[in-house]
Amino acid sequence: xxxxxxxxxVTAVEGAIVQINCTxxxxxxxxxxxxxxxxxxxxTFLSYNALDGLEETGRFSSFxxxxxxxxxxxxxxxxxxxxxxxxxxxxxxxAGKSTFGDGTTLTVKP
Amino acid sequence: xxxxxxxxxxxxxxxxxxxxxxxxxxxxxxxLYWYRQTLGQGPEFxxxxxxxxxxxxxxxxxxxxxxxxxKGSFSTLEIxxxxxxxxxxxxxxxxxxxxxxxxxxxxxxxGTRLLVL
Numbered sequence: 772x773x774x775x776x777x778x779x780x781v782t783a784v785e786g787a788i789v790q791i792n793c794t795x796x797x798x799x800x801x802x803x804x805x806x807x808x809x810x811x812x813x814x815t816f817l818s819y820n821a822l823d824g825l826e827e828t829g830r831f832s833s834f835x836x837x838x839x840x841x842x843x844x845x846x847x848x849x850x851x852x853x854x855x856x857x858x859x860x861x862x863x864x865x866a867g868k869s870t871f872g873d874g875t876t877l878t879v880k881p
Numbered sequence: 882x883x884x885x886x887x888x889x890x891x892x893x894x895x896x897x898x899x900x901x902x903x904x905x906x907x908x909x910x911x912x913l914y915w916y917r918q919t920l921g922q923g924p925e926f927x928x929x930x931x932x933x934x935x936x937x938x939x940x941x942x943x944x945x946x947x948x949x950x951x952k953g954s955f956s957t958l959e960i961x962x963x964x965x966x967x968x969x970x971x972x973x974x975x976x977x978x979x980x981x982x983x984x985x986x987x988x989x990x991x992g993t994r995l996l997v998l
Contacts, residue, residue, distance in 0.1 A: 775923075804987075813885075813972065813989040814924065858923045862985070868914060868937060869987065871923030 773797045775872035777859055782878045783849055791844045791875045793859035801862040803835050803842045804869060809855045817844065817857075846877070854879045883907075885990035887973050893996045894963055901959045902993045906975030913956050914987060915948055916972040924972055924989075930956060931978060963997045970994050 775795045783789040793803065802821035806814035818826050820835035820842060832845040846853055856876050860869035886905045894900050906913045912931050916924035927946065928938045932953040945963075950956040960967055971994075974987040 806989075813991050816986045816988065819986065860923070868926045868929055870926065871916075873922050 773861070773863060773870040775859055775861060775870065777857075777872045777875045779873070780876045780878070782880065784880050785849055785851060787849050788845065788847045789849060789877065791846075791857050791859075791877070793842050793844075793872060795840050795842075795859070795861050795872075797861045797863040797870060799863040800837065800840075801864065803833070804860045804862065805831075805833055805844045806858045806860060806871075807855050808858065808874070814858060849879045851879050851881070853877060885973055885975050885988050887971075887990040887993050889993055890991060891994050891996075893998065895998050896963060896965060898963055899959065899961045900963060900995065901957055902971055902973075902995075903955060903957050904973030904975075904990060905955045906973070907977075907988055908954075910975035910977050910988075911953070912976045912978045912985070913950055914974040914976070915956070915958050916974065918970045918972055918992070919968075927958075960995075963995075965997045968995055968997045 777793045804819045805817040807817050808814045818833040820833050825834045830847045835842040856874040858871050858874045860871040862869050888903045914929040915927040918924045926939050927942050928948050930950040933950050945961045948958045970992040972992045973990045976985045976987045
């Protein structure tokens with residue numbers, strides 16, 4: 772079966788750096804994606820890693836280690852608007868469909 | 882690029898009734914996905930299309946669920962004889978798949994929130 776593990780909640784203060792980890796066990800692996808979802812909103816794409824290493828997009832970075840079946844999302848210079856749920860998702864076949872984790876709720880405090 | 886749209890945004894129905902949702906993907910996207918999301922969980926894959934062909938359907942999807950994408954553009958998801966357990970957010974996503982590979986970003990619509998009474 773497919774399973775993804777990520778912490779259920781993380782709290783941090785404005786301006787800080789936070790790392791959200793994701794470990795996965797899937798039958799296949801094509802890449803790891805991260806999505807942000809605000810309450811009542813749709814998931815929005817943040818990043819995708821197919822190869823080991825770090826991908827940087829502005830304040831957000833994502834890392835992947837395929838040998839460890841592990842990745843993380845790094846959010847820097849946290850802002851209040853970053854309070855949301857963050858999902859890791861594994862693309863486990865070439866079909867493109869993804870298996871999502873249950874999400875990490877990030878709360879940014881002043 | 883007007884994004885992915887879904888209609889209706891909210892639907893309340895009585896148990897046993899049929900409901901149909903519509904998804905309009907980003908126009909040039911050839912793949913279209915349906916997911917279901919319940920509170921506190923991530924989106925759960927239901928089915929997906931490449932153009933008009935339905936290529937995969939989740940084993941979790943009962944026979945009461947059917948989806949179509951007749952002309953390779955918009956798609957409909959129908960739930961027959963709804964049950965209270967069908968209450969969830971139904972999300973549609975689209976993407977542009979290329980045989981040259983690379984990442985395939987899925988763009989999600991705002992979802993249809995279904996409540997079965």
